[in-house]
Amino acid sequence: MDVREIVNNLKSPSKSDIELITKAYDFAQKVHGECKRLSGEPYFVHLFETAKTLSVLKLDAPTIAAGLLHDVLEDSQISEKDFKREFGEEVYFLVKSVTKLKKIKFKGVKRHTESLRKFFMAMAKDIRVILIKIADRMHNMETLNHLPEEKQKRIAMNTLEIYAPIANRLGMGFFKGKLEDLAFPYVEPEEYKKLKKIAREKLKEGEKYLSITKRELEDELEKENIHPLSINKRIKRLWSLYKKLQKKEMNIDKIYDLAALRIIVNSVGDCYKVLGIIHKLWKPLPGKIRDYIALPKLNGYQSLHTTVFTNKGKIVEIQIRTKQMHEEAEYGIAAHWTYEELEKPKKGWAAHKKFSWVQQLLDWQKEISNPEDFLENLKIDFFQDRVFTLTPKGDVIDLPEGATPIDFAYAIHSDIGKSASGAKVNNKLVSFDSALKNGDIVEILTQKNKKPKAEWIKHAKTALARKYLRLSSKKHELISAKYSAKGIPRFNMLIKAKDRVGLLKDITAIFSEFRVNIENTSTKKEDGFRIVQIIFKPRGIRQIEKIKTKIGGIKKVKEISVNETKNI
Numbered sequence: 001m002d003v004r005e006i007v008n009n010l011k012s013p014s015k016s017d018i019e020l021i022t023k024a025y026d027f028a029q030k031v032h033g034e035c036k037r038l039s040g041e042p043y044f045v046h047l048f049e050t051a052k053t054l055s056v057l058k059l060d061a062p063t064i065a066a067g068l069l070h071d072v073l074e075d076s077q078i079s080e081k082d083f084k085r086e087f088g089e090e091v092y093f094l095v096k097s098v099t100k101l102k103k104i105k106f107k108g109v110k111r112h113t114e115s116l117r118k119f120f121m122a123m124a125k126d127i128r129v130i131l132i133k134i135a136d137r138m139h140n141m142e143t144l145n146h147l148p149e150e151k152q153k154r155i156a157m158n159t160l161e162i163y164a165p166i167a168n169r170l171g172m173g174f175f176k177g178k179l180e181d182l183a184f185p186y187v188e189p190e191e192y193k194k195l196k197k198i199a200r201e202k203l204k205e206g207e208k209y210l211s212i213t214k215r216e217l218e219d220e221l222e223k224e225n226i227h228p229l230s231i232n233k234r235i236k237r238l239w240s241l242y243k244k245l246q247k248k249e250m251n252i253d254k255i256y257d258l259a260a261l262r263i264i265v266n267s268v269g270d271c272y273k274v275l276g277i278i279h280k281l282w283k284p285l286p287g288k289i290r291d292y293i294a295l296p297k298l299n300g301y302q303s304l305h306t307t308v309f310t311n312k313g314k315i316v317e318i319q320i321r322t323k324q325m326h327e328e329a330e331y332g333i334a335a336h337w338t339y340e341e342l343e344k345p346k347k348g349w350a351a352h353k354k355f356s357w358v359q360q361l362l363d364w365q366k367e368i369s370n371p372e373d374f375l376e377n378l379k380i381d382f383f384q385d386r387v388f389t390l391t392p393k394g395d396v397i398d399l400p401e402g403a404t405p406i407d408f409a410y411a412i413h414s415d416i417g418k419s420a421s422g423a424k425v426n427n428k429l430v431s432f433d434s435a436l437k438n439g440d441i442v443e444i445l446t447q448k449n450k451k452p453k454a455e456w457i458k459h460a461k462t463a464l465a466r467k468y469l470r471l472s473s474k475k476h477e478l479i480s481a482k483y484s485a486k487g488i489p490r491f492n493m494l495i496k497a498k499d500r501v502g503l504l505k506d507i508t509a510i511f512s513e514f515r516v517n518i519e520n521t522s523t524k525k526e527d528g529f530r531i532v533q534i535i536f537k538p539r540g541i542r543q544i545e546k547i548k549t550k551i552g553g554i555k556k557v558k559e560i561s562v563n564e565t566k567n568i
C-alpha cells in the first residue's frame with residue numbers, strides 16, 4: 001500500500017492534488033493505525049481500496065481524499081473546525097455527506113425508502129458523494145465473508161436494492177454488475193451454486209463456436225477494410241442471468257446472450273458498417289436488433305445490439321460500440337469526468353442536463369408524503385426499463401415500460417393531458433390503455449373543453465400523469481360536494497362562434513337533448529364573432545361538462561366558458 005498506487009492512476013495530477021491526497025493518506029493511516037477489521041486486516045486497507053477505486057475512475061483529488069477520510073469524522077477526535085482547516089471546505093462537505101448517509105433510523109420498507117431518499121438528496125447536491133459510497137460498498141462487498149451470516153445477508157440485500165440500481169442509473173455497468181454478483185451468493189446461496197454450475201457447462205460448450213464466429217467475422221471485416229480495436233467474448237453476469245432466467249421459466253436454452261461478442265470500433269460510422277457486414281454474413285433474429293446509438297437508454301447507454309444465426313446454426317448476440325461508448329457503459333457518469341465533458345457545476349450535478357432526472361425525482365419526492373407511495377413511484381419511474389417514443393415531430397419522449405398514451409400526453413404538457421380526446425400510434429387510432437413500444441410515433445388528439453376521465457388513472461404509469469389525474473378528480477369531487485350541500489345554482493354559459501345561420505338553434509337543441517331548461521338567451525357581436533349567452537339551471541353538476549363538450553363539437557364554435565351566476 002503506497003500512496004503512489006493511487007496517484008499514478010490519475011491523468012495529470014497537479015502538485016496540490018498530490019499534496020492533498022498524500023496528506024489525507026497520512027492522516028487516515030495515523031487515525032486508523034491500530035484498528036483492525038473483522039478480517040484481521042488493518043482498517044486502513046479499506047480506506048486505501050476505496051480511494052483506489054475512485055482513482056481508477058479518475059475522479060478529482062478532493063473526492064479521492066474524501067475516500068481516504070470517509071470514516072475520520074466518526075473515528076477520531078478531530079473537530080469539524082480543524083478538519084475544515086486541514087482539508088478544506090470541499091473535502092469536509094464530501095466526508096460529512098458520506099457520514100450522514102450512514103445514519104438511517106427507520107426499519108423495513110420505511111428504512112429502504114428513507115435511505116433512497118437520502119441518497120437522492122445527496123446525489124442532487126453532489127454526485128461525488130454517491131461515487132464515494134459506491135466505491136466504499138464495493139470493498140465492503142469484497143470482504144463480506146468475514147462478517148456474521150445475518151449481517152452478510154442484510155448488507156447484500158441492501159446492495160441489490162439500493163447500490164446496484166443506483167450504479168445502473170448512473171450508467172456504471174461495471175459497478176452494477178460486480179456489486180450484484182458479489183451479493184448473489186449471500187442472498188440466494190442455493191440458486192447461486194446451481195446457476196454457477198449450469199453456466200459453466202453451457203459456457204464451455206459456447207466457447208468453441210464463439211471462437212469460430214469471431215474468426216469468421218474478423219476475416220470478413222478484414223476484407224471490407226475495417227479494423228476494430230478489439231473483438232471480445234463477453235460472458236453474461238450471473239445475477240443478471242438469474243434474473244433473466246426467472247422470466248424464461250428457468251430454461252437456459254432460451255437465453256441467447258449468455259455469451260456474446262463485443263466489438264469495439266473507432267467511430268460511430270464504423271458501428272453501422274460493422275452491423276451491415278454482420279447482417280450480410282448471417283441472418284439476424286427478427287425483433288432483436290437494437291439501436292441504442294440513435295436512441296440511448298435513459299442511463300446514457302449506447303451500443304448496437306443484434307442477435308444472429310451463425311453458420312453453425314447457433315444463435316449469437318453481437319454488440320458494437322465505440323471506445324468512448326464502451327467506457328461510458330462501464331463507468332457511466334464517472335467516464336464523463338475522464339472526457340471532461342462535464343465541467344464541475346457550481347449548482348450541483350442535478351443542474352446538468354444529463355442528470356436532470358435527479359432533480360425531477362427530488363421534486364416528486366417532495367410532493368409525495370407517504371413513503372410507500374414514494375417507493376412505488378420510484379420503482380416505476382426510476383428503476384424500470386424505459387420505452388422511447390416519438391412525437392410526430394421526432395422529439396423523443398422516454399417513458400417507463402408499460403406507459404400508455406395518457407402518460408405520453410401528460411409528459412408533453414399537462415394541458416395536452418387534460419384535453420386529450422384520442423390517440424394515434426403510428427397513424428392508427430388506439431385506445432388509451434394500450435402500452436406504448438419503443439419507437440412508436442404517438443399523436444395525441446385534443447378537444448377543447450375536454451376533461452380527463454376518472455378511469456384514466458388506471459392506465460397511467462408515470463407519477464406525473466397520476467399526479468395530475470388525482471388533482472383533477474379531487475377538484476371534481478370538491479365541486480360536486482359543494483353543490484350537493486346547497487342545491488344547484490344557475491349557470492351562465494358564454495359561447496364564442498363564427499356567426500352562421502342556425503347557430504343558436506344548434507346550441508339550444510343540445511340543452512333540450514339534456515332536458516335542461518334555458519332561462520335566458522342573448523347574443524351580441526364582438527370582433528366579428530357571435531357571442532351567445534345562455535343562463536340555465538342544470539339537473540346535475542356533471543351535466544355541465546357533457547353539455548359543454550357537445551357544444552364544443554358544433555360547427556364554427558371557438559370557445560366556451562361556464563360560470564356560476566351571481567345576481568340574476
Ligand code: MN
Pocket residue numbers: 046070071136
Ligand atoms: Mn467505509
